[in-house]
Amino acid sequence: MERTFLMIKPDGVQRGLIGEIVSRFERKGLKLVAAKFMRVSEELAEKHYAEHVGKDFYPPLIRFITSGPVFAMVWEGDNAVALTRAMIGKTNAVEAAPGTIRSDYAVHTNFNLIHGSDSPENAEREIANFFRPEELVDYELTI
Numbered sequence: 001m002e003r004t005f006l007m008i009k010p011d012g013v014q015r016g017l018i019g020e021i022v023s024r025f026e027r028k029g030l031k032l033v034a035a036k037f038m039r040v041s042e043e044l045a046e047k048h049y050a051e052h053v054g055k056d057f058y059p060p061l062i063r064f065i066t067s068g069p070v071f072a073m074v075w076e077g078d079n080a081v082a083l084t085r086a087m088i089g090k091t092n093a094v095e096a097a098p099g100t101i102r103s104d105y106a107v108h109t110n111f112n113l114i115h116g117s118d119s120p121e122n123a124e125r126e127i128a129n130f131f132r133p134e135e136l137v138d139y140e141l142t143i
């Protein structure tokens with residue numbers, strides 16, 4: 001079983017899309033393991049986006065992700081990383097396939113509504129950045 005880290009960004013929160021986005025993952029059959037409505041500090045933003053340091057979009061990215069609350073989540077399921085990335089769509093909304101979250105709701109690469117881990121290894125690192133181990137809820141889906 002695989003886990004992934006998903007974060008509805010400040011634009012998704014501002015546009016009232018938390019419920020819509022969460023419900024897509026619920027309906028898919030993935031299991032919600034943790035969720036937190038929170039502000040991202042500068043320190044956490046820099047840790048989360050460390051791989052993008054030096055790129056031209058890095059400063060606006062840090063400003064944006066710290067600009068308002070986000071909805072951070074951990075989801076679990078077979079191939080959770082690849083499945084959720086397929087449902088989210090490509091980073092650039094213009095290239096996102098129809099029916100994906102970014103195709104349906106986003107216009108701009110900088111305001112693309114949601115972050116999803118790109119590998120199981122990065123997922124574990126990102127989950128550890130945002131959640132303490134005891135915040136992950138251990139339960140079975142029984143229906």
Ligand code: CMP
Nearest residue numbers: 052057061091109110111112114115116
């Ligand atoms: P995210 O999946 O959160 O990871 C890095 C973010 O940087 C990305 O989504 C976009 O919101 C933002 N970004 C802006 N420009 C680019 C770009 N040219 N390539 C990748 N990411 C970009």
